[in-house]
Amino acid sequence: MDNSQYLTVTALTQYLKRKFDVDPYLGHVYLMGEISNFRLRPSHQYFSLKDDKAKISAVMFKSNFSKVKFKPEEGMKVLVKGRISLYEPSGTYQIYVESMEPDGLGALYLAFEQLKKKLSQQGVFDLPKRDIPQFPKRIAVVTSSSGAVIHDIMTTVQRRYPIVQLVLFPAQVQGDTAAATIVQQLKRINEIGNFDTIIIGRGGGSIEDLWPFNEEIVAQAIVESQIPIISSVGHETDTTIADMVADLRAATPTAAAELATPVLRDVLMHIQDLKARLANAQVKLIQNYRDRVRNYAQNTFLQHPERIYEVYLQKVDNLTSRLNKVLSEMIYNQRQSLWDIRGRLNNQSPMGQLHYYDTIVNSYQQRILNSTTKIINSSRNSFSKDVASLDSLSPLKTLSRGYAIATDENGKILKQAADYKVDKEVNLKITDGNIKLITKEISEENNG
Amino acid sequence: MAEDKKSFEDNLKDLEDIVTNLENGNVPLEEAMENFKKGVSLSKKLEKTLSDAETTVTKIMQKDGSESTLEDKDNEGNE
Numbered sequence: 001m002d003n004s005q006y007l008t009v010t011a012l013t014q015y016l017k018r019k020f021d022v023d024p025y026l027g028h029v030y031l032m033g034e035i036s037n038f039r040l041r042p043s044h045q046y047f048s049l050k051d052d053k054a055k056i057s058a059v060m061f062k063s064n065f066s067k068v069k070f071k072p073e074e075g076m077k078v079l080v081k082g083r084i085s086l087y088e089p090s091g092t093y094q095i096y097v098e099s100m101e102p103d104g105l106g107a108l109y110l111a112f113e114q115l116k117k118k119l120s121q122q123g124v125f126d127l128p129k130r131d132i133p134q135f136p137k138r139i140a141v142v143t144s145s146s147g148a149v150i151h152d153i154m155t156t157v158q159r160r161y162p163i164v165q166l167v168l169f170p171a172q173v174q175g176d177t178a179a180a181t182i183v184q185q186l187k188r189i190n191e192i193g194n195f196d197t198i199i200i201g202r203g204g205g206s207i208e209d210l211w212p213f214n215e216e217i218v219a220q221a222i223v224e225s226q227i228p229i230i231s232s233v234g235h236e237t238d239t240t241i242a243d244m245v246a247d248l249r250a251a252t253p254t255a256a257a258e259l260a261t262p263v264l265r266d267v268l269m270h271i272q273d274l275k276a277r278l279a280n281a282q283v284k285l286i287q288n289y290r291d292r293v294r295n296y297a298q299n300t301f302l303q304h305p306e307r308i309y310e311v312y313l314q315k316v317d318n319l320t321s322r323l324n325k326v327l328s329e330m331i332y333n334q335r336q337s338l339w340d341i342r343g344r345l346n347n348q349s350p351m352g353q354l355h356y357y358d359t360i361v362n363s364y365q366q367r368i369l370n371s372t373t374k375i376i377n378s379s380r381n382s383f384s385k386d387v388a389s390l391d392s393l394s395p396l397k398t399l400s401r402g403y404a405i406a407t408d409e410n411g412k413i414l415k416q417a418a419d420y421k422v423d424k425e426v427n428l429k430i431t432d433g434n435i436k437l438i439t440k441e442i443s444e445e446n447n448g
Numbered sequence: 449m450a451e452d453k454k455s456f457e458d459n460l461k462d463l464e465d466i467v468t469n470l471e472n473g474n475v476p477l478e479e480a481m482e483n484f485k486k487g488v489s490l491s492k493k494l495e496k497t498l499s500d501a502e503t504t505v506t507k508i509m510q511k512d513g514s515e516s517t518l519e520d521k522d523n524e525g526n527e
Binding site: 133134135140145150154157158162163164165166167168169170188264267268271272274275277278280281282284285286288289 | 455456457460463464467470471473475477488491494495498499501502503504506507508509515518
């Protein structure tokens with residue numbers, strides 16, 4: 001055999017691959033098995049399917065895997081649809097999975113349970129529910145513009161509370177793009193902001209129809225909304241994730257509209273009632289005060305104000321008389337002791353002593369007087385003698401014997417010849433007058 | 449919320465409180481008169497808010513952000 005009879009690996013593999021690919025059965029295989037070696041990868045998924053005795057490699061491309069609503073798990077029994085082919089680089093045959101369903105439960109049901117579990121673990125269902133405003137002004141409705149939902153809500157609101165502004169934010173409520181439009185409208189409403197309440201809803205349908213309301217992005221948008229949300233999806237028996245995370249769940253769109261609005265007539269009646277009660281209460285209150293005032297007005301003391309003083313008057317009288325009594329007693333006592341003291345004082349009078357000293361003083365006075373008179377008399381006598389002797393020595397006496405005193409015009413006594421000057425006046429004092437002379441001649445005697 | 453001052457709810461609550469308070473009596477007279485006046489004006493205001501509010505028509509928010517009136521087509525289909 002020469003070499004040309006040998007096949008290359010590639011040729012053989014290509015041949016085998018072709019066998020797989022043209023096989024009428026292997027192109028569409030419905031396979032049931034348990035997932036094994038599954039680890040979520042960012043794009044294409046590689047795993048195995050097995051049962052008790054056999055195992056086959058499986059690959060699922062990103063485009064197909066993105067349509068799987070639930071999360072495959074290790075050991076999960078699944079029903080897959082795909083084709084069998086051979087992967088040349090590794091020489092392995094494998095099933096190329098096009099779709100995958102959980103065995104038993106439906107895929108959507110499983111996905112619903114999985115999301116519910118996930119959100120529950122995140123605590124989303126335990127988040128505090130926002131209160132639905134009692135008297136809204138603007139309500140946003142997210143639903144289909146053509147369905148019965150908006151119609152039911154409109155008629156209910158018209159019947160109950162026609163003064164509220166309803167604004168419809170149209171959204172697809174089924175199909176693959178529905179979730180995205182619902183999320184977009186919820187975000188838009190929150191951006192616009194001036195809404196009091198949001199109602200999201202759609203009518204009844206299969207789980208596939210209601211599916212957008214079980215999508216995680218819708219749940220997220222409801223949780224993130226700043227405005228309270230009432231959810232009414234499907235029939236009463238259907239519960240969606242949206243219903244569970246919304247602030248309030250309504251069984252039907254009509255019920256949602258009822259929960260969102262009060263009955264205008266009832267509110268008005270309530271206000272009327274409050275008005276009446278207000279007036280009543282006020283009248284009653286005033287009457288009550290009036291009664292109290294009247295009661296007080298009939299009080300004895302107000303009727304006879306003098307009685308207020310009577311007690312005091314008596315007290316004052318009583319006190320006054322006691323005061324008077326005490327006072328007169330005190331005065332009497334004081335007077336007594338004053339008399340007492342005065343008597344004692346009288347006894348101690350210094351009059352006798354005064355008399356005694358008076359006599360002494362008088363006698364001293366007399367004696368002083370006597371002795372003084374004596375002294376004066378004796379002095380006077382001696383003085384008279386002195387005067388007499390003085391008189392005999394007086395120049396006047398001398399003058400009377402014919403002497404004279406010469407003075408110049410200034411009154412200076414001229415004692416010596418030198419004191420005189422010729423032709424000058426000389427006054428002469430003589431015993432009984434004065435004579436004016438002119439000096440004619442001066443002759444000195446040397447022997448003096 | 450589309451509210452800048454006290455909301456309708458707050459005002460209604462105030463009115464209810466005033467009425468209850470007055471009904472309980474034991475309010476000093478001057479305070480009672482003050483409350484009564486406030487209550488009357490609140491009830492008028494609340495009534496006026498409701499009575500004066502016009503019946504509105506449902507609007508539809510268009511993609512471009514404009515609002516137009518939504519005609520209620522009678523129940524077509526059940527979506």
